[in-house]
Amino acid sequence: MKKEILATSVALGLTALALHAAAEKPLKTVNFVDIKKYLGTWFEIAAFPQPFEKGCSCTSATYGLNADGSVIVKNRCIKDNKLKVTEGKAWITDKGTNSKLAVQFFWPFKGKYWIIDLAKDYSYAVVGHPNRRYLWILSRRPTLDDQTYNQLVVRAANKGFDVRQLVKTEQIGDFSGI
Structure with missing residues (x-):
């Protein structure tokens, strides 16, 4: 029993050291994003809890291109049945x-949105902030298979994110057209 506790403690300590070391490195993004392919609706599969999303389910974001080259962002969720x-x-x-x-959702505040993982077919994406306090796993569909999800979690952990904070988002249906 003591050996098991010691082994677990050592494993947790090494994990914490690895996490700290990865978090000290600059956050690497994907090599290239074709913005036109990235546009459209993304469903939040999991995220670090944030005050602005508290109480939300069926969370999604839809991106479109403005004439000036900027991207319009429309976030949706169901909160208090609305x-x-x-x-x-x-x-x-x-x-x-x-x-x-x-x-930017509210002037003058801006946030960093870095795409750190992206499927070749643009079926999933992982977005984070270089301070590693924000993380979203996104999919083009309201669900993501467990194998892919677990691979994305491991890759995010390897980039220094404390994935123990991830909370899966309840996705009851497709509200992108609302």
Whole structure:
């Protein structure tokens, strides 16, 4: 019993050290994002809890292109049995990769939206912030198979995110057309 406790403690300690070491490195984004392919609706599969999403289910985001090249962002969720819609705007901040954006919902506040993992077919994406306090796992469908989800969680952990904070989002149906 003592050996098991010691082994568990050592494993947790090594995990914490690895997490800390990964979190000290600059956050790497994907090499390139085709913004036109990225546009459309994404469903939140899991995320770090944030005050602005408290009480939300069926969370999704729809992205569209503005004439000036910026991206219109329309976040939706069901909160207190009502549809809640928040609109914002995003700008690409790294034109070489298109993987780093700044998002603004309320002036003058902007947040960093970095695409850190992306399926070749744009069926899933992982978005984070370089401070690693924000993380979203997104899918084009309201569900994501367990194998893919687990792979994305491991890859996010390897990038220094404390994935123990991830909470799966309840997705009852497709509310993207509302």
